[in-house]
Amino acid sequence: QSVLTQPPSVSAAPGQKVTISCSGSTSNIGNNYVSWYQQLPGTAPKLLIYENYERPSGIPDRFSGSKSATSATLGITGLQTGDEADYYCGTWDSSLNTVLFGGGTKLTVL
Amino acid sequence: EVQLVESGGGLVQPGGSLRLSCAASGFTFSSYWMHWVRQAPGKGLVWVSRINFDGSSTRYADSVKGRFTISRDNAKKTLYLQIYSLRAEDTAVYYCVRDLHAQADYWGQGTLVTVSS
Numbered sequence: 589q590s591v592l593t594q595p596p597s598v599s600a601a602p603g604q605k606v607t608i609s610c611s612g613s614t615s616n617i618g619n620n621y622v623s624w625y626q627q628l629p630g631t632a633p634k635l636l637i638y639e640n641y642e643r644p645s646g647i648p649d650r651f652s653g654s655k656s657a658t659s660a661t662l663g664i665t666g667l668q669t670g671d672e673a674d675y676y677c678g679t680w681d682s683s684l685n686t687v688l689f690g691g692g693t694k695l696t697v698l
Numbered sequence: 699e700v701q702l703v704e705s706g707g708g709l710v711q712p713g714g715s716l717r718l719s720c721a722a723s724g725f726t727f728s729s730y731w732m733h734w735v736r737q738a739p740g741k742g743l744v745w746v747s748r749i750n751f752d753g754s755s756t757r758y759a760d761s762v763k764g765r766f767t768i769s770r771d772n773a774k775k776t777l778y779l780q781i782y783s784l785r786a787e788d789t790a791v792y793y794c795v796r797d798l799h800a801q802a803d804y805w806g807q808g809t810l811v812t813v814s815s
Contacts, residue, residue: 590742623801625743632805633743638798676743680800686759687733687745687800 592677592690599696600667608662608693610677616688620680622660627674667697700724700804702794707809714784720777720794728772731797734779736790784813
């Protein structure tokens with residue numbers, strides 16, 4: 589059971605938009621940066637979003653991040669079949685003094 | 699180009715030991731904190747340990763405290779994870795990760811550790 593809660597799965601049709609939520613508490617999301625990672629099948633995770641909403645170089649603007657209080661959201665627009673992957677949120681927990689990851693959300697593009 | 703290349707994984711019997719290595723290139727290794735993150739087969743990401751710039755400060759997940767030791771050699775641009783008293787539940791892909799304000803901006807390809815008799 590992860591401290592950060594994500595839906596196990598989401599799905600949408602190609603071209604549509606999907607959002608993935610990540611719920612935490614004041615000791616983690618509420619007071620620290622949130623990042624998002626994409627893990628394509630059989631590969632290592634890749635950073636998609638850092639510092640709540642910033643995109644690394646090379647990440648298309650179809651991917652966006654937001655944060656409000658103790659929750660964060662990853663948005664993906666213009667869905668492509670190549671976006672099918674597991675998505676994880678991550679943050680620091682100031683009480684536990686550890687890095688935390690959400691349990692992961694499997695995105696299916698129907 | 700930032701590259702992190704892990705090695706040292708393999709099949710180990712319960713109670714055994716391993717040392718994982720991560721060779722870094724394409725950035726000033728000594729300027730970055732580093733982490734190890736693991737992923738059991740079919741499961742999610744779990745943070746294992748982190749080390750500061752010069753190795754003077756380390757931190758571990760409760761599940762590995764006392765059995766894992768993280769270290770680094772800045773001259774060799776290499777991160778290490780020494781693992782003792784391996785258990786079946788340590789079976790996972792171990793990723794070397796570069797830190798960006800407690801976020802993971804670059805990941806290695808991972809090295810698989812399998813604990814089985």
